[in-house]
Amino acid sequence: xxxxxxxxxxxxxxxxxxxxxxxxHNIDKVFSENIVVSHNYLLHxxxxxxxxxxxxxxxxVFLHGAGERGTDIEMLKVHGPPKKxxxxxxxxxxxxxxxxxxxxMWNPQTIKILIDQIITSxxxxxxxxxxxxxxxxxxxxxxxxxxxxxxxxxxxPICGGSDVHIWTAPLQLKNMPxxxxxxxxxxxxxxxxxxxxxxxxxxxxSNPKLTIYPDANHDSWTATYNNPALYxxxxxxxx
Numbered sequence: 001x002x003x004x005x006x007x008x009x010x011x012x013x014x015x016x017x018x019x020x021x022x023x024x025h026n027i028d029k030v031f032s033e034n035i036v037v038s039h040n041y042l043l044h045x046x047x048x049x050x051x052x053x054x055x056x057x058x059x060x061v062f063l064h065g066a067g068e069r070g071t072d073i074e075m076l077k078v079h080g081p082p083k084k085x086x087x088x089x090x091x092x093x094x095x096x097x098x099x100x101x102x103x104x105m106w107n108p109q110t111i112k113i114l115i116d117q118i119i120t121s122x123x124x125x126x127x128x129x130x131x132x133x134x135x136x137x138x139x140x141x142x143x144x145x146x147x148x149x150x151x152x153x154x155x156x157p158i159c160g161g162s163d164v165h166i167w168t169a170p171l172q173l174k175n176m177p178x179x180x181x182x183x184x185x186x187x188x189x190x191x192x193x194x195x196x197x198x199x200x201x202x203x204x205x206s207n208p209k210l211t212i213y214p215d216a217n218h219d220s221w222t223a224t225y226n227n228p229a230l231y232x233x234x235x236x237x238x239x
Contacts, residue, residue: 022077022085022095040073041114044085044095045122051092051235056125058235059094061115061152063106063133063140070102079134080225091231094124106133106140108147115151130234132156134221135189139163142197146172153177154237156230158221159186161193170200177237178208181224183216 022044051058060081068075077086082097096118098111119126131152133141138160145155146162154177178201182194191212201208213220224230 022082040071040099042073042076042082042095042097042099043118043122044081044091044093044097046090046092046094048090048092052123053125053128056123056128057094058092058128058130059096059118059124060091060234061111061129061131062095062097063111063131063137063144064097064099065133065135065137067135069100069104071099073099075099079221080132084225093130093231093234094118094122100136106136106143108140108144111140111144112148112151125238127239128153128235128237130154130156130237132158132230133160134158135160135218138189138194145176149173149176150239153239154179154234156181156224156234157194158224159183159189159194159218161189162197170197170204170206173201174204174206176206178206179211179230179233180208181211181213181220183213183218183220185215185217186220188218 022042046057049057062081064076064079068078076082076097076099080097081091081095085091085095096115098114100106115129118124129152131141131145132155135158138157139162140160141155141157142160142162145152149172156179158181180194180198182191184191194210198208198210211224213223216223
């Protein structure tokens with residue numbers, strides 16, 4: 001009965017988000033005996049529906065960095081798409097921004113379950129779901145896309161890497177549109193974390209894009225998310 005109540009409360013709150021550009025929510029559900037999904041998240045529903053196809057909207061999934069973990073959902077608004085929305089920009093995408101609990105790392109399986117929940121509740125075009133993240137979220141982007149490559153139309157990992165899937169990523173992501181970003185002077189996540197994946201992808205016939213900011217340290221995300229070309233590039237791709 002407890003989980004039924006949580007389910008009802010979740011959907012009751014979900015109905016409110018369509019009235020706002022960006023609102024905090026929580027999903028706390030047991031999907032099986034072994035899978036518990038518990039995430040705070042921000043959800044943006046655009047007023048601008050110009051990119052809707054048959055009533056369905058493209059969606060960006062944004063994964064934050066390690067500094068935004070915890071229970072303060074307002075932390076998510078300091079970087080990336082949530083920051084732009086908080087500053088008044090109506091990005092013409094549904095934007096899903098989950099929050100990791102403190103000390104946790106991105107878990108591909110639980111994020112995939114959350115994405116599926118949003119797809120069933122909102123007019124998401126499941127052929128136009130785009131994944132991006134910075135730093136820890138860049139790692140999460142590589143790992144989530146590697147585990148569920150058929151879920152996403154394009155990915156944009158920023159100053160991340162992948163230690164877990166480095167050997168399987170090239171084959172899994174061979175046909176995935178990828179635009180990666182990194183600062184050449186990054187002393188938190190070395191640029192080699194990105195370039196070795198790009199090199200491996202090219203060896204299997206992939207054609208990923210890579211933007212290196214020659215003077216940037218770890219913050220290669222501000223310039224990236226402020227660039228309209230990123231959002232235009234996302235919209236060129238569909239599964």
